[in-house]
Amino acid sequence: MNPVRLLARPMLASAYIANGIARVRDPHASVDSTEAVLAVARRVVDVPVGADTIARASGAAQVAAGALLAIGRFPRAASAVLVSTYMLDLAGDALNKDRAATKEEKNERRATMVMRTSMLGGALLASVDTAGQPGLVWRAQHAAEDLRKNIEKTSAKAVDAVSQR
16 A cells, blocks of 8 residues: 555544544534524425434444545445535535634634534545556446447357358
8 A cells, every 4th residue: 555545544534533533422512503404404305313313324424434434345335425525514504604603713714614624625635546456447447348349349250150151
């Protein structure tokens, strides 16, 4: 494994794991952002759980996916889970942006938004990192191309065999 990946994945994962542990321990700290997204979701579907349960589940998902990313197991899937949990946070922050009353609160929200955006960017990069191996789309395209070529060769041979008779 590339030494940069060996170091970068645990470094990125550590922040998600720490955030996830904090959410599991105290889900009320992130209830505001979760509640805002939940209110929008409840307009469309019936969500039978509260914001604290969703915050705790999101935290548990961050811990699990962060651990998988840190040890290099299923890094793309783990990163996709981390992206989805942070998208929930960013959406909640965007919906709650008008709640900050003082200048200090606005600055704190801005700093949190920048931090979450940068962590989201790191997770997005990790979700598309194939570690130097061809991705699934590339493999599928080349397999289809090889199959097409094999069919053309086989059909050309069959036409030649029929025409020689």
